[in-house]
Amino acid sequence: MGHAVAIWDHKAAIELTKDWNGIDQVVLRNPQGASARVSLHGGQVTSWRNDRGEELLFTSSKAIFKPPKAMRGGIPICFPQFGNCVSLEQHGFARNKVWTIDENPPPLHHNDSHGKSFVDLLLKPSEEDLKFWPHSFEFCLRVSLGADGKLTLISRIRNINSKPFSFSFAYHTYLSVSDISEVRIEGLETLDYLDNLFKRERFTEQGDAITFESEVDRVYLSSPNVIAVLDHERKRTYVIRKEGLPDTVVWNPWEKKSRAMLDFGDEEYKQMLCVDGSAIEKPITLKPGEEWTGRLELTVVPSSFCSEGLIIPS
Template sequence: MQPLKLILFKTKQAVFDGKRAIRGGIPFVFPQFGQWAFGPQHGFARVARWHVEKMPERLQSGDVEAVFSLMDDDFTRSMWHFQFRLTYRLILREKELHFNIGIYNPSKELTFSCQLLLHTYFKVPDVRRCQITGMHGCMFIDKTREGAVYQETREVVTISEWTDRVYQNTMQEHIITNVVSGRKMRIQKYNFPDTVIWNPWAEFAKEIPDFGDDEFPNMVCVEAGRVAAPIVLLPGTAFEASQILQVRYHTTALPHYHTAALPHYRITALPHCRTTILPHCRTTELPHHRPTTQPH
């Protein structure tokens, strides 16, 4: 099996200056999805510096585990004054990558609300040949049509134009075909009722500074999250959600995967993603998100 990093897309022009989100991988959207009057688009979690709670460590099972955390500090309070603690636990298995996320409100008095999303960029040979399951019958907000709401009637979603949709109450499992070398990617999600599908296509790829004009055919974002309705945490309460990415093969004989390849996955770069909580998130503003002025 190829290292998992080959399944995740990163633009050739991605910037690693610690000041802006990396265009690729799995940016952590929190506490705001979309434009935010109090801080950067998609919140500050993907540009904040996380604390390494547990360095990548091989478990007795052969899996590799790492844990990161983010708490309120001067940086987050400059945009949002609530206390919070965010934990991000990653487990790399032979054919899977597990994401376990926890949000805790340590305040004794204040309630806050937020949105949460894993903005996963998948690498594909040709997005026009991909099919995505798990959205049939679901309502979705189409940001390319000024936030109009439609119902998905297709059994599988295909992409042949600029796509920016927030699907609501989707199935817990999505299958993406033709990810790498004809393989399939299985996404399992828990407590993430929404799924965002995004591709800027040719016309909007040109408007994104850190996105190559010719890169749109080789990526698709399928993003598990909770954005249509905010997460509301009372004092002393917590929220948990998880996602599993699994590579599926067409043959029954699977090549042996060496987890020793983990150092090349560069999991240690994750602390540079940034996170915070946004009680002021307004899901009603989602339809007004315009990628033409604020790239996804």
């Protein structure tokens, strides 16, 4: 744990533990009592709790916590693809690999460090990975928990190949909600989206806000950098801020698809909603030596603060 001491703040802490499968995980805490858990399997955030100990991310009660598959819930990282491709597993391999803790992370800016705990994880391709996706890269992931309880994920992907490569990306964020029929999303009105239920056909959003009455599987294109997910019953709003991630995936499997998934409860679609900061429509291309950064910030505010004032692109 000598490494961890170097990145402790005097009021914040990180702890290296193991889950019940013996897989290393990092627990971040802030002075107010909020916490986040990050598994080294997949670099996946598996828990994010507020200062009252309430879980803000959804994880299925039937989730399978054993490698090589990603756990159903939290925030899996989809790289180098989102969706299906012949040679790679669905949503890419990053979420199925064991990451390492970066021993030499870049420092926090001094004005950004108060009460913040963070960890830097690193993924590099194995020889086996290069057979399926023959591109050398270095993927650095910083997960941080702010003094205000804000959860931030920053991905930096560098091309250390001798030729360009392209990829798509998503933070596949499972939000915990009281009842999907009581939830609405603001910030995606009037946008074009690709509908995965209609062979990725392109439509334009007609609603004033997005509400849910059936299965939804869409990629909203060129979306604003601030999106709000309002949970009326819990009187709270998730505010999603993103950079470098032009698209937003919105997914709820609804009843029929829930029953078809082995690692998902039949009725659990009512308690979850995926809203993903992503780069899907136009893949990101990196030249040799180039680096891409994709940033996601999640905060929760009382719903009395929400609506028009939030949806200002940052």
